[in-house]
Amino acid sequence: MDIGADVADEAGADPERGGRPYDVVLFGATGFVGELTAEYLAGHAPAGCRWALAGRSLGRLEALRDRLASGRPHLAGLPLVVADSADPDSLRELAASARVVATTVGPYVWYGEGLVAACAEAGTDYLDLTGEAEFVDLVYVRHDARARETGARIVHACGFDSIPHDLGVHFTVGQLPEGVPLRVDGFVRAGAAFSGGTFASALTALGRGREVLRAARERRLHEPRLVGRRSRAPLGGPRFSRETGTWALPLPTLDPQVVARSAAALDRYGPDFRYRHYASVKTLPMALGGAAAVGAGVAAAQLPPVRGWLMERYSAGEGPSAERRARSWFSVRFVGEGGGRRVFTEVSGGDPGYDETAKMLAESALCLAFDPLPKTAGQVTTAVAMGDALTARLREAGIRFRVAHRG
Numbered sequence: 001m002d003i004g005a006d007v008a009d010e011a012g013a014d015p016e017r018g019g020r021p022y023d024v025v026l027f028g029a030t031g032f033v034g035e036l037t038a039e040y041l042a043g044h045a046p047a048g049c050r051w052a053l054a055g056r057s058l059g060r061l062e063a064l065r066d067r068l069a070s071g072r073p074h075l076a077g078l079p080l081v082v083a084d085s086a087d088p089d090s091l092r093e094l095a096a097s098a099r100v101v102a103t104t105v106g107p108y109v110w111y112g113e114g115l116v117a118a119c120a121e122a123g124t125d126y127l128d129l130t131g132e133a134e135f136v137d138l139v140y141v142r143h144d145a146r147a148r149e150t151g152a153r154i155v156h157a158c159g160f161d162s163i164p165h166d167l168g169v170h171f172t173v174g175q176l177p178e179g180v181p182l183r184v185d186g187f188v189r190a191g192a193a194f195s196g197g198t199f200a201s202a203l204t205a206l207g208r209g210r211e212v213l214r215a216a217r218e219r220r221l222h223e224p225r226l227v228g229r230r231s232r233a234p235l236g237g238p239r240f241s242r243e244t245g246t247w248a249l250p251l252p253t254l255d256p257q258v259v260a261r262s263a264a265a266l267d268r269y270g271p272d273f274r275y276r277h278y279a280s281v282k283t284l285p286m287a288l289g290g291a292a293a294v295g296a297g298v299a300a301a302q303l304p305p306v307r308g309w310l311m312e313r314y315s316a317g318e319g320p321s322a323e324r325r326a327r328s329w330f331s332v333r334f335v336g337e338g339g340g341r342r343v344f345t346e347v348s349g350g351d352p353g354y355d356e357t358a359k360m361l362a363e364s365a366l367c368l369a370f371d372p373l374p375k376t377a378g379q380v381t382t383a384v385a386m387g388d389a390l391t392a393r394l395r396e397a398g399i400r401f402r403v404a405h406r407g
Contacts, residue, residue: 021097022052023369028104029053030060032319036358042068052079085111095122102127102365108135116143123150125368131161131254137215140379141222148378155385158364159357163382164332165255167391168347170383171401177339181272184336187244187280190352192328193320226264229271233260236276243335248278262383325351344405363393
């Protein structure tokens with residue numbers, strides 16, 4: 001690992017902050033979402049936060065720093081860390097230098113495990129943006145135990161996958177009675193474009209069905225069973241939702257798995273918790289068209305030549321323009337029931353995949369670095385690791401959490 005010589009000496013180790021030079025390091029800073037996250041940190045990191053940019057190319061990091069420092073002279077000396085996901089030594093040095101490492105480098109099943117291993121060994125908190133169930137399960141099997149020993153918190157899915165859903169359910173549960181069975185349904189709507197990196201991650205996950213199932217089975221062999229309580233996230237069937245006035249299509253994403261793991265870890269979710277996760281579509285023709293498109297995508301991803309051709313259509317590191325992102329939005333509506341009460345809540349915001357995802361990742365890193373939080377370690381969800389503290393940060397940052405109706 002190389003650190004820019006002009007800034008290395010400015011990041012002294014602080015014994016009160018674990019004796020490490022940096023509070024937060026952003027790895028993959030020169031990628032599309034990485035740059036957006038760096039921009040957010042440049043405008044919102046608190047005074048005294050010691051943060052750094054990390055990536056493979058010193059030249060690209062320097063160019064990014066120059067852009068960030070335009071109009072912000074205090075960032076002219078922002079530390080730069082050169083590290084490569086293919087170089088384990090550089091990842092170990094990176095992990096040892098920071099209290100929190102946030103990474104945007106995916107697909108994570110290809111490029112992510114080395115950094116998780118380094119952070120678990122060093123006792124460094126780790127955050128990513130993965131929506132890849134296979135990667136999450138592999139990390140649990142291979143690195144959860146060591147992270148628990150060292151005190152590292154491994155927190156996956158700190159963007160649109162899966163913060164609005166995980167914290168949205170956490171917020172909804174807080175509006176319902178304690179100690180009773182709870183049922184929550186989530187309905188997702190969004191208007192947005194995607195980047196090449198997101199497209200590559202999705203195709204990778206769709207094309208690795210056998211590997212995904214194998215990783216899930218192996219996790220079940222290692223994961224302790226929940227005793228005296230139950231937490232489930234079954235795949236619901238397509239239906240018309242009277243609660244939202246839309247057609248509800250089951251979403252087999254990572255999000256419901258994350259919610260179920262939060263519920264398993266937190267007694268506040270009650271003795272018997274169930275969550276179902278849906279895409280919310282206004283009309284039946286749109287619902288049928290969406291289902292057909294997903295089916296075609298899954299079929300195409302099974303054929304390596306077709307998968308490779310599709311990946312070449314979108315280059316990683318590219319994404320929608322600022323103008324397109326400014327028109328983008330998301331809304332997740334939740335219907336929660338339990339103990340004779342019913343509540344309707346909503347989490348909503350702007351561009352989900354990029355602007356808001358960058359905000360969520362940055363605020364998660366700052367939350368782990370600076371907020372008083374429950375003592376946790378190992379692979380944990382955002383609700384378990386940060387819960388109300390992160391919700392408060394995101395509300396302050398403009399993401400809306402609201403109770404729409406109580407029944």
